[in-house]
Amino acid sequence: MRYVCLVYFDPQKVFNQSEEATAVLRASRPYDDELKQSGHMVVTEALELPDHAITVQVRDGKMSAVDGPFMETKEVLGGFIVIEARDLNEAVRIAAGIPLAKLGSVEVRPVVDFSKPRPQL
Amino acid sequence: MSTADACGALEMAYRSEARRVLATLIRLLGGFDAAEEALHEAFAAAAEQWPRDGVPGNPYSWLVSTGRFKTIDRWRRQARLQSVLPELAVRVDQPAEIAVPDAVQDDELRLIFICCHPALAPDARIALTLREVGRLTTEEIARAYLAPTPTIAQRIVRAKAKIRDEAIPYELPARSDLPARIESALRVIYLIFNEGYAATEGPNLMRADLCDEAIRLGRLVVELLDDAEALGLLALMLLHQARRGTRVDAAGDLILLEDQDRSRWERGAIGEAREMIARAMRSRRIGPYVLQAAIAAVHAEAASAGETDWAQIVALYDVLLRVDASPVVALNRAAALGMRDGAEAGLSAIDAALAHGGLDDYHLAHAARADMQRRLGLPDAARTSYERALALTRQPAERRFLQARLAQLGPATREPSSER
Numbered sequence: 001m002r003y004v005c006l007v008y009f010d011p012q013k014v015f016n017q018s019e020e021a022t023a024v025l026r027a028s029r030p031y032d033d034e035l036k037q038s039g040h041m042v043v044t045e046a047l048e049l050p051d052h053a054i055t056v057q058v059r060d061g062k063m064s065a066v067d068g069p070f071m072e073t074k075e076v077l078g079g080f081i082v083i084e085a086r087d088l089n090e091a092v093r094i095a096a097g098i099p100l101a102k103l104g105s106v107e108v109r110p111v112v113d114f115s116k117p118r119p120q121l
Numbered sequence: 122m123s124t125a126d127a128c129g130a131l132e133m134a135y136r137s138e139a140r141r142v143l144a145t146l147i148r149l150l151g152g153f154d155a156a157e158e159a160l161h162e163a164f165a166a167a168a169e170q171w172p173r174d175g176v177p178g179n180p181y182s183w184l185v186s187t188g189r190f191k192t193i194d195r196w197r198r199q200a201r202l203q204s205v206l207p208e209l210a211v212r213v214d215q216p217a218e219i220a221v222p223d224a225v226q227d228d229e230l231r232l233i234f235i236c237c238h239p240a241l242a243p244d245a246r247i248a249l250t251l252r253e254v255g256r257l258t259t260e261e262i263a264r265a266y267l268a269p270t271p272t273i274a275q276r277i278v279r280a281k282a283k284i285r286d287e288a289i290p291y292e293l294p295a296r297s298d299l300p301a302r303i304e305s306a307l308r309v310i311y312l313i314f315n316e317g318y319a320a321t322e323g324p325n326l327m328r329a330d331l332c333d334e335a336i337r338l339g340r341l342v343v344e345l346l347d348d349a350e351a352l353g354l355l356a357l358m359l360l361h362q363a364r365r366g367t368r369v370d371a372a373g374d375l376i377l378l379e380d381q382d383r384s385r386w387e388r389g390a391i392g393e394a395r396e397m398i399a400r401a402m403r404s405r406r407i408g409p410y411v412l413q414a415a416i417a418a419v420h421a422e423a424a425s426a427g428e429t430d431w432a433q434i435v436a437l438y439d440v441l442l443r444v445d446a447s448p449v450v451a452l453n454r455a456a457a458l459g460m461r462d463g464a465e466a467g468l469s470a471i472d473a474a475l476a477h478g479g480l481d482d483y484h485l486a487h488a489a490r491a492d493m494q495r496r497l498g499l500p501d502a503a504r505t506s507y508e509r510a511l512a513l514t515r516q517p518a519e520r521r522f523l524q525a526r527l528a529q530l531g532p533a534t535r536e537p538s539s540e541r
Contacts, residue, residue: 001260034195038158039165086161087258088274093154110270 002042002111003091004082008075009104011049020103027099035083040094046079075104082111127172134180135164139256142184144228147235148291149189153253153281156188158195163188181225230345231291237306238289245280246309248273254341255334265331266316300406303346307354307410310338314358318365319516332362343397349404353411356394356401360417363390375522379426391421412441431461448479456489464496484513488523500530 014021028046035041055066081098085091088110095106139160146156163184177183236250251257251265259277263270283289294302317331339355342348367381395418401411416437423429438454451474459467471490480486491506504527511523 001258030198034198038162040161087252087260088270089252089259089277090157090161092274092278093157096154 001085001087001091001113002082003085003088004080004109004111005091005095005098006077006107006109007079007081007098007100007104008107009078009100010074011076011078012074013103014078014100024099024103031097031099032081034097035081035094040083040085042082042084044079044081047077049078050076078104124172127176130176130180131164131167131171134167134176134184138181138184139164140232140254141181141225141229142188143253144232145185145225146188146192148228148231149185150192151291152285155192159188159192160184162191166191226345227293229341230293233306233342233345234294234302235284235289235291237302237309238284239301239305240287240289241280241283242276243309243312245276245283246305247312248276249280250309250338251313251334252277255338257334261330265334303348303350306342307350310335310342311354311358311410313338314361318361329365332358332365336362349401349406350408350410352397352401353408353414356397356414357410357417359390359394359397360414360421363387363394363421369518373518374525375518378420383423383425386421391418394418394421407444409441409445412437412444416441429460431457435461448474448477449483451477452480452483452486452489456492459489459493459496464493468493468497482513484510484519484523486510487513488526491526495526495530501533504530504533 014025032041032044035044051067053067057064057066078100083091083094085094088108091108091110095101095108098106100106142163143156143160146159147153150156150159166187167180167184171177233250233254236253237246241249248262251262252259257265259274260270262268263273266273313331314335317329317333317335336355336358339351339358342351343355363386364378364381366387367383367385368376370376394414398411398414398418401407402415416434419430419434419437434457435454438450438457442450442454452471455467455470455474458470468490471486471493474480475486475490487506487510491503491510494500494503494506507523507527507530511520511527514520514523
């Protein structure tokens with residue numbers, strides 16, 4: 001099954017040149033390589049910080065674009081890794097190995113299987 | 122070798138070897154997480170190499186040493202990045218002792234015992250056993266238990282954390298602990314079977330996948346351990362399973378034992394179970410599973426409901442009550458007594474069991490009481506009891522059954538309050 005690991009962190013904690021943060025950032029690339037080698041990796045991207053982002057909405061046929069996401073929290077989406085795993089627990093184990101999990105948090109989301117009925121809310 | 126052959130061999134190896142390889146890797150690498158990653162890497166390597174180089178003569182050994190080597194290699198690479206943990210260094214330098222057949226069996230038993238460890242919560246034991254021993258995915262377990270997948274995933278994560286944090290050893294229990302530990306393992310398997318057989322939730326009364334899995338686990342334990350109760354449990358599950366096709370009708374409604382089509386009971390499974398019971402009876406340790414299996418076998422042997430040897434069943438319940446004095450056993454004995462000595466004797470035995478406590482909220486106690494009252498020609502009393510039972514179960518098929526019984530009784534003839 002396919003899962004997406006969404007990596008959230010507080011930029012103040014990651015880009016503050018502390019020893020801990022530097023070690024975490026240095027370990028990130030090798031972990032990606034490990035996941036490639038083990039066959040778990042589908043694709044991964046790191047994201048520029050939200051001050052480089054623009055948020056688009058269409059309402060009543062009109063497009064609006066605003067700077068940045070409307071985020072109240074300090075944690076921002078910093079990147080994602082799409083993985084192939086046997087089940088949710090394997091995905092959780094892989095997510096726990098992501099170095100940035102030490103500074104931020106990783107949300108593990110299964111990718112939608114379109115052969116199953118859509119949720120009815 | 123063709124690619125298709127190698128793929129087939131790989132699939133077969135996964136089904137037959139994954140659990141054993143994992144069990145050994147946990148011992149060699151010292152933890153679930155490292156072992157699971159090693160297992161994954163071993164099979165990934167097999168997918169690459171087997172089509173090219175052929176399937177190794179001993180896939181188990183190949184997978185274990187490949188998984189172990191890949192992990193050690195990874196640890197060495199990581200060690201270059203971070204400072205090596207001292208205990209890792211020790212493990213890296215240990216010589217691998219892998220393949221003696223007895224040791225493989227021991228590894229599988231270690232895996233079962235640690236998954237069913239009494240220090241873990243019952244729910245966690247079940248989830249961990251299904252995933253690590255049964256090789257079900259988190260998603261499959263969640264589907265079987267109609268639970269959200271993250272709930273099951275959390276249970277497994279917490280159980281593993283507990284094993285790690287409390288340093289629960291990956292060892293075979295000491296001889297003095299063995300009976301209690303076997304009991305805990307058998308209990309986990311029986312709970313899995315029961316959840317499949319008498320689903321407490323959901324539209325279907327049975328969830329066959331869980332029953333099949335429990336029987337697979339039961340067979341594994343019997344293969345690995347010479348234990349009478351393990352045989353008894355497997356026999357008991359097989360006897361229930363032999364009747365599965367006749368227990369519910371096409372509409373999903375319950376059919377009582379006395380009304381089931383006995384010609385459709387699976388004679389093969391019944392025969393196998395009987396041999397197991399005979400084997401278990403020859404041993405010294407006869408416990409509740411063997412006795413329950415023996416009772417189920419008496420039912421299975423009767424050509425018709427009327428020919429059931431109720432005297433033998435009551436006698437077996439008397440013995441069972443001595444080893445397991447639970448309210449439910451007392452209730453079942455009372456119901457059997459009602460068949461041997463008549464409804465009046467049955468009703469007073471059921472009332473005695475109810476008075477003993479622990480059954481007030483058990484719907485089957487009230488249903489059994491209602492049944493005796495119905496047979497005694499006390500429709501009003503029976504109605505009250507059926508209604509009580511109905512209020513206590515949510516299972517749709519059970520509810521339909523009780524409602525049908527109520528409908529058969531017809532409308533109330535007097536105020537139900539006059540019931541005794």
